[in-house]
Amino acid sequence: MSVLRPPRSTEKKGPPKLPPLTLSSPSLVAEHTPCTLHYSVLSPDLACELFYTMLDHSQSWKRNKWWLFDRVVESPHLTSFFARRTNGLNDDEDWQEAAQYWYNGRATEPPSVFPEPMERACRIVERIVNDEIKKRKRFKLEWGAPGGSAQPEWKANVAASNCYQGGKESVGWHSDQLTYLGPYPTIASLSLGTRRNFSLREVVPTQEAESRRARTFNVPLPHNSLTIMHASCQERFKHSIPPQTTIDLYRPAFPRKTEVTNPNPVPTSSDSFPSTPVAPTTPSATSIAIEPSNCRINITFRFYRPDFRSGTIPKCHCGVPTILRPDMKNRTDGHTDKYWWACYAGAQNDGKGCNFWKVMDMKKEGRGPCVGDAEEEQ
Ligand SMILES: O=C(O)CCC(=O)C(=O)O
Numbered sequence: 173m174s175v176l177r178p179p180r181s182t183e184k185k186g187p188p189k190l191p192p193l194t195l196s197s198p199s200l201v202a203e204h205t206p207c208t209l210h211y212s213v214l215s216p217d218l219a220c221e222l223f224y225t226m227l228d229h230s231q232s233w234k235r236n237k238w239w240l241f242d243r244v245v246e247s248p249h250l251t252s253f254f255a256r257r258t259n260g261l262n263d264d265e266d267w268q269e270a271a272q273y274w275y276n277g278r279a280t281e282p283p284s285v286f287p288e289p290m291e292r293a294c295r296i297v298e299r300i301v302n303d304e305i306k307k308r309k310r311f312k313l314e315w316g317a318p319g320g321s322a323q324p325e326w327k328a329n330v331a332a333s334n335c336y337q338g339g340k341e342s343v344g345w346h347s348d349q350l351t352y353l354g355p356y357p358t359i360a361s362l363s364l365g366t367r368r369n370f371s372l373r374e375v376v377p378t379q380e381a382e383s384r385r386a387r388t389f390n391v392p393l394p395h396n397s398l399t400i401m402h403a404s405c406q407e408r409f410k411h412s413i414p415p416q417t418t419i420d421l422y423r424p425a426f427p428r429k430t431e432v433t434n435p436n437p438v439p440t441s442s443d444s445f446p447s448t449p450v451a452p453t454t455p456s457a458t459s460i461a462i463e464p465s466n467c468r469i470n471i472t473f474r475f476y477r478p479d480f481r482s483g484t485i486p487k488c489h490c491g492v493p494t495i496l497r498p499d500m501k502n503r504t505d506g507h508t509d510k511y512w513w514a515c516y517a518g519a520q521n522d523g524k525g526c527n528f529w530k531v532m533d534m535k536k537e538g539r540g541p542c543v544g545d546a547e548e549e550q
């Protein structure tokens with residue numbers, strides 16, 4: 173008799189589901205998300221040189237591994253971390269060696285210094301970011317200038333870089349950990365190589381879940397484009413690079429300028445490295461045909477706040493530095509004001525952590541100065 177029963181609706185009650193929307197222009201991105209999109213940000217030859225440089229470096233990059241519930245998972249892309257020669261505030265050249273950072277509950281290797289073309293690109297990115305943030309409202313917990321000015325220049329002092337080989341490689345839905353970035357960071361994300369979609373989806377606060385649903389936005393990111401995730405993006409939205417069944421190959425506009433200088437050569441095999449051009453090593457490099465590539469390189473330029481330096485991060489009962497998360501589901505008046513420190517040791521320790529968490533208290537923990545502190549003093 174069950175065959176006669178009407179099919180049960182699997183649709184959840186509540187506001188209607190909205191189909192994903194492709195945001196194919198900077199104005200659409202600015203209208204729907206806390207991001208801005210900028211095309212052709214570097215000169216074509218610098219963009220190409222940086223692509224080759226990072227591709228060469230990526231031969232020694234790793235896949236992050238961590239425990240999720242009862243199994244080890246591996247990031248479906250290669251990744252690496254770089255620190256700038258100075259800390260973005262003064263000329264201190266020792267800062268990146270002095271800092272021991274943690275990622276996914278594991279102490280990271282000392283970062284490499286920005287390669288030279290990355291340093292040049294970073295200066296251009298900083299100018300674009302500063303022009304853009306001058307037009308935007310600031311949030312009270314954003315980093316404020318030590319002198320009390322509410323409008324400090326944005327500087328990058330670290331960068332994380334990913335290499336996605338082919339359309340299957342991806343990064344899942346997440347918001348970036350705020351442990352060293354602090355609340356309301358600005359993150360500038362440079363795309364090189366094959367165009368991929370960047371997806372964004374808001375986390376709707378609990379009190380609004382009955383009245384509206386989040387929508388997925390897909391932003392195609394071409395070679396040499398910059399996506400700025402502005403302050404509040406990590407508090408309100410999750411982002412991902414979804415796998416794609418098809419991708420266009422990237423055809424570099426220029427041949428390699430120099431011989432390949434891979435700092436950490438590793439044997440390559442068809443399993444471990446993509447079908448990208450093997451670097452010509454002869455002086456006649458310019459006469460060699462340019463091979464298209466199926467890779468996308470992403471560089472996220474970030475500012476590690478001095479008030480969130482590694483020594484200031486609370487440790488959990490496992491003795492491992494905690495991670496800082498925003499309370500994404502509870503925002504009041506569009507602002508996130510609750511963040512907590514949470515144990516992340518389980519990511520490495522057979523999935524076993526200690527459930528430690530505590531609310532972050534900027535003032536009690538002696539953090540700042542923040543944009544809001546300068547306003548309060550006026
Ligand atoms: O590749 C991208 O554009 C995003 C990378 C990302 O979200 C991350 O590394 O946290």
Ligand SMILES: [Fe+2]
Pocket residue numbers: 346347348411
């Ligand atoms: Fe991210």
